[in-house]
Amino acid sequence: xxxxxxxxxxxxxxxxxxxxxxxxxxxxxxxxxxxxxxxxxxxxxxxxxxxxxxxxxxxxxxxxxxxxxxxxxxxxxxxxxxxxxxxxxxxxxxxxxxxxxxxxxxxxxxxxxxxxxxxxxxxxxxxxxxxxxxxxxxxxxxxxxxxxxxxxxxxxxxxxxxxxxxxxxxxxxxxxxxxxxxxxxxxxxxxxxxxxxxxxxxxxxxxxxxxxxxxxxxxxxxxxxxxxxxxxxxxxxxxxxxxxxxxxxxxxxxxxxxxxxxxxxxxxxxxxxxxxxxxxxxxxxxxxxxxxxxxxxxxxxxxxxxxxxxxxxxxxxxxxxxxxxxxxxxxxxxxxxxxxxxxxxxxxxxxx
Amino acid sequence: xxxxxxxxxxxxxxxxxxxxxxxxxxxxxxxxxxxxxxxxxxxxxxxxxxxxxxxxxxxxxxxxxxxxxxxxxxxxxxxxxxxxxxxxxxxxxxxxxxxxxxxxxxxxxxxxxxxxxxxxxxxxxxxxxxxxxxxxxxxxxxxxxxxxxxxxxxxxxxxxxxxxxxxxxxxxxxxxxxxxxxxxxxxxxxxxxxxxxxxxxxxxxxxxxxxxxxxxxxxxxxxxxxxxxxxxxxxxxxxxxxxxxxxxxxxxxxxxxxxxxxxxxxxxxxxxxxxxxxxxxxxxxxxxxxxxxxxxxxxxxxxxxxxxxxxxxxxxxxxxxxxxxxxxxxx
Ligand SMILES: Cc1ncc(C[n+]2csc(CCOP(=O)(O)OP(=O)(O)O)c2C)c(N)n1
Ligand SMILES: [Mg+2]
Numbered sequence: 065x066x067x068x069x070x071x072x073x074x075x076x077x078x079x080x081x082x083x084x085x086x087x088x089x090x091x092x093x094x095x096x097x098x099x100x101x102x103x104x105x106x107x108x109x110x111x112x113x114x115x116x117x118x119x120x121x122x123x124x125x126x127x128x129x130x131x132x133x134x135x136x137x138x139x140x141x142x143x144x145x146x147x148x149x150x151x152x153x154x155x156x157x158x159x160x161x162x163x164x165x166x167x168x169x170x171x172x173x174x175x176x177x178x179x180x181x182x183x184x185x186x187x188x189x190x191x192x193x194x195x196x197x198x199x200x201x202x203x204x205x206x207x208x209x210x211x212x213x214x215x216x217x218x219x220x221x222x223x224x225x226x227x228x229x230x231x232x233x234x235x236x237x238x239x240x241x242x243x244x245x246x247x248x249x250x251x252x253x254x255x256x257x258x259x260x261x262x263x264x265x266x267x268x269x270x271x272x273x274x275x276x277x278x279x280x281x282x283x284x285x286x287x288x289x290x291x292x293x294x295x296x297x298x299x300x301x302x303x304x305x306x307x308x309x310x311x312x313x314x315x316x317x318x319x320x321x322x323x324x325x326x327x328x329x330x331x332x333x334x335x336x337x338x339x340x341x342x343x344x345x346x347x348x349x350x351x352x353x354x355x356x357x358x359x360x361x362x363x364x365x366x367x368x369x370x371x372x373x374x375x376x377x378x379x380x381x382x383x384x385x386x387x388x389x390x391x392x393x394x395x396x397x398x399x400x401x402x403x404x405x406x407x408x409x410x411x412x413x414x415x416x
Numbered sequence: 417x418x419x420x421x422x423x424x425x426x427x428x429x430x431x432x433x434x435x436x437x438x439x440x441x442x443x444x445x446x447x448x449x450x451x452x453x454x455x456x457x458x459x460x461x462x463x464x465x466x467x468x469x470x471x472x473x474x475x476x477x478x479x480x481x482x483x484x485x486x487x488x489x490x491x492x493x494x495x496x497x498x499x500x501x502x503x504x505x506x507x508x509x510x511x512x513x514x515x516x517x518x519x520x521x522x523x524x525x526x527x528x529x530x531x532x533x534x535x536x537x538x539x540x541x542x543x544x545x546x547x548x549x550x551x552x553x554x555x556x557x558x559x560x561x562x563x564x565x566x567x568x569x570x571x572x573x574x575x576x577x578x579x580x581x582x583x584x585x586x587x588x589x590x591x592x593x594x595x596x597x598x599x600x601x602x603x604x605x606x607x608x609x610x611x612x613x614x615x616x617x618x619x620x621x622x623x624x625x626x627x628x629x630x631x632x633x634x635x636x637x638x639x640x641x642x643x644x645x646x647x648x649x650x651x652x653x654x655x656x657x658x659x660x661x662x663x664x665x666x667x668x669x670x671x672x673x674x675x676x677x678x679x680x681x682x683x684x685x686x687x688x689x690x691x692x693x694x695x696x697x698x699x700x701x702x703x704x705x706x707x708x709x710x711x712x713x714x715x716x717x718x719x720x721x722x723x724x725x726x727x728x729x730x731x732x733x734x735x736x737x738x739x740x741x742x743x744x745x746x747x
Contacts, residue, residue: 175522176520179522179524181525191512191513194512194513197477197478197482197484198485198488198513200478200482201489202485203485204482204485205485206489208441208467208489215485227477228478231477231478231481235472235473235479238472238473239470393523395560396518396580399611399658400611400662401661
């Protein structure tokens with residue numbers, strides 16, 4: 065069999081912060097940067113939930129608990145590599161270069177026209193798993209043009225039951241597309257536990273079934289995620305084809321601001337997973353190695369808070385969404401019918 | 417001018433566009449060595465090789481999803497779905513991805529994707545394989561939906577579709593592949609715009625609004641009616657979205673009577689949409705109720721005789737015209 069089933073979970077650092085594997089070669093500065101992204105992700109998520117409660121943002125999916133996977137899957141990518149995920153991968157998008165303001169605009173109901181094309185991220189997909197075929201297609205285009213870039217497609221554990229997930233893996237295998245699939249297995253799909261999505265023990269096992277390696281990784285261990293993603297991305301870049309990564313993590317928050325997880329899961333889960341908090345784990349390492357002091361940590365938190373508050377202030381100072389733009393963006397050019405609708409609304413608004 | 421089949425016209429368009437632009441490639445089920453279920457892509461694999469002519473696994477959803485991805489990645493895919501019936505497996509990707517990305521991305525990426533697929537009945541392919549779904553897709557902002565009826569339009573519109581920056585659903589008809597028609601010589605480059613309809617026959621007494629295969633049946637009906645002194649104007653819509661409203665409204669204002677002739681089902685479909693447009697834009701010009709000729713409101717029967725009975729005919733159109741054109745006309 066070309067690709068054996070993986071039974072061991074890649075781990076570099078135990079939940080207690082003990083190093084048991086190979087730490088990726090990163091400078092102190094790079095390590096702090098990765099940590100900063102995780103801190104920013106959680107602060108951003110908490111702030112978005114609070115703003116939603118105040119009616120200043122739309123429905124938001126908290127990413128708390130999944131910071132290590134989110135950062136670890138995006139940080140190894142080059143600028144021209146592609147990334148697409150779902151509503152839970154916002155932090156990965158920030159790391160990849162989508163401006164925070166562009167993301168906030170989406171949740172405030174704007175057409176995100178400053179969604180940076182240079183970041184090479186697709187719009188956030190709401191229809192589960194559809195981003196995976198798109199990434200296979202992009203990967204095929206990269207290969208067609210002999211570009212040394214790769215595409216990374218991310219989805220949740222629930223999305224792996226969709227046809228699109230399985231069809232995308234099969235397709236990528238057949239065309240040896242330079243694509244890496246990352247599953248953020250956070251244990252839940254709204255109220256449905258992972259055990260009800262598949263009778264298989266691991267989602268990663270589907271890699272070998274589709275002719276590609278499948279890796280299991282501790283999704284709350286930033287080093288482990290970073291390392292496995294690096295390996296798979298470099299492998300794809302070298303023309304050796306796709307790979308599947310299952311990152312085991314946990315959704316500490318609600319599914320979205322519209323849901324109450326107390327109705328379907330025991331509080332003891334949170335106590336258990338709280339002990340494996342990816343940020344605390346990484347911070348213990350940074351403190352231990354004297355890369356970060358308590359004081360540095362306080363300063364970093366303050367900076368992150370300021371950065372987020374400034375983005376919110378800029379956002380809330382923007383004029384409301386221009387309704388004309390809604391017509392302009394349907395096609396590359398206005399059709400006669402859209403032109404007529406646009407003209408009518410402009411007349412009614414006295415803008416013509 | 418030469419006379420060639422609709423099938424050959426499509427192949428010429430694909431071939432010429434592939435020579436013109438190396439970013440154009442084709443993908444689909446059985447399109448490579450086999451040449452496509454309706455032999456449209458025959459010989460292209462031998463000419464262009466497997467990088468540009470790709471047989472795919474059997475998975476309409478992911479084929480469509482990857483074609484969208486390839487378009488986002490800068491290529492110009494022409495995707496062949498075996499028939500429009502199987503596009504239902506890919507509807508989510510067509511409606512939620514292809515039609516939305518330009519908008520959701522703040523107008524940045526272009527989705528220069530063409531999805532070719534045959535539709536329609538008449539070849540005894542049964543209930544699941546003989547359907548008209550242009551109205552479903554015609555409902556969706558962000559898509560262009562075209563249905564050329566002649567070899568000339570098939571070639572010229574397919575070339576335009578490949579060059580268009582928007583996703584275009586290029587809907588063919590199973591019974592049109594072998595029809596013949598005039599097309600300019602191979603060294604004459606031409607394209608046909610995607611958004612315009614065409615007056616196929618001028619007339620003063622009634623307007624027949626139609627498209628795809630029914631355009632041919634409508635012309636035959638108009639020919640017969642002329643012998644009885646009734647001059648029908650036949651408008652081939654060619655594009656379902658966007659729709660050439662001015663063309664059809666101008667005609668209705670002239671003839672004051674309308675027969676809509678389509679192959680699909682009656683309720684909530686293309687024809688009823690057209691009727692609503694006419695009432696909105698030309699109510700005061702109407703001298704008679706709109707007549708609407710459609711396929712029978714049943715799943716397509718597999719029996720040859722019943723299938724024939726379920727499809728609209730020339731006689732149906734003639735009868736509908738006579739029901740609203742006063743008998744003194746032409747007598
Ligand atoms: C095709 C589709 N079906 C259903 C939904 C509704 N839905 C939204 S999120 C969700 C759960 C997804 O769970 P998972 O893939 O594990 O991602 P997570 O929310 O845990 O990040 C469901 C069922 C959807 N968005 N798309
Ligand atoms: Mg989940």
